[in-house]
Amino acid sequence: GESVGLHLPTLSVQEGDNSIINCAYSNSASDYFIWYKQESGKGPQFIIDIRSNMDKRQGQRVTVLLNKTVKHLSLQIAATQPGDSAVYFCAENTQTGANNLFFGTGTRLTVIP
Amino acid sequence: ETGVTQTPRHLVMGMTNKKSLKCEQHLGHNAMYWYKQSAKKPLELMFVYSLEERVENNSVPSRFSPECPNSSHLFLHLHTLQPEDSALYLCASSLTTGDTQYFGPGTRLTVL
Numbered sequence: 001g002e003s004v005g006l007h008l009p010t011l012s013v014q015e016g017d018n019s020i021i022n023c024a025y026s027n028s029a030s031d032y033f034i035w036y037k038q039e040s041g042k043g044p045q046f047i048i049d050i051r052s053n054m055d056k057r058q059g060q061r062v063t064v065l066l067n068k069t070v071k072h073l074s075l076q077i078a079a080t081q082p083g084d085s086a087v088y089f090c091a092e093n094t095q096t097g098a099n100n101l102f103f104g105t106g107t108r109l110t111v112i113p
Numbered sequence: 114e115t116g117v118t119q120t121p122r123h124l125v126m127g128m129t130n131k132k133s134l135k136c137e138q139h140l141g142h143n144a145m146y147w148y149k150q151s152a153k154k155p156l157e158l159m160f161v162y163s164l165e166e167r168v169e170n171n172s173v174p175s176r177f178s179p180e181c182p183n184s185s186h187l188f189l190h191l192h193t194l195q196p197e198d199s200a201l202y203l204c205a206s207s208l209t210t211g212d213t214q215y216f217g218p219g220t221r222l223t224v225l
Contacts, residue, residue, distance in 0.1 A: 034213055
């Protein structure tokens with residue numbers, strides 16, 4: 001089946017620096033991508049999404065970049081704060097089946113004060 | 114708060130017990146999901162309901178039995194579980210099956 005993977009399982013950044021979390025996907029038919037944040041003891045929380053007709057989308061302190069040529073997705077967090085420490089998942093919508101959202105294993109972001 | 118609630122938040126049960134997990138969404142969504150989340154594994158989709166009908170069942174053992182009485186409520190009935198079933202069970206909902214899913218806080222299940 002399709003796979004959604006992350007380049008690094010853990011990432012540590014200094015408070016105030018920018019963070020970049022990467023994600024590779026394998027299904028070229030995927031047309032919708034979502035980033036989720038999961039804090040300890042909580043369920044995944046929607047952060048930002050992007051459709052395949054875009055290559056960049058910005059939110060509050062977050063930017064998602066989509067490179068369809070190499071099937072790569074990234075989440076950039078500006079001025080990382082301690083509250084950003086969490087596991088970040090990317091998910092791709094493959095447009096197949098009743099539930100077409102596939103999740104990666106996640107990257108744990110740790111912000112060092 | 115995402116508008117999706119789950120009870121209980123924590124559950125410890127023996128292998129011969131019967132228990133149920135409950136999920137409720139207040140978002141007016143038509144699709145609901147059960148996921149299993151184990152350490153260092155991707156989220157595993159278990160069941161999908163759309164308009165109260167089960168549309169997907171990903172080869173889940175019969176000791177897990179879902180129930181969707183209406184579009185706002187979803188249950189997962191548990192019977193004779195195994196220790197390897199210990200995990201975080203997450204419920205999610207979306208407007209339709211193709212849309213962004215919103216998750217509840219999960220139920221941390223421990224099977225002794």
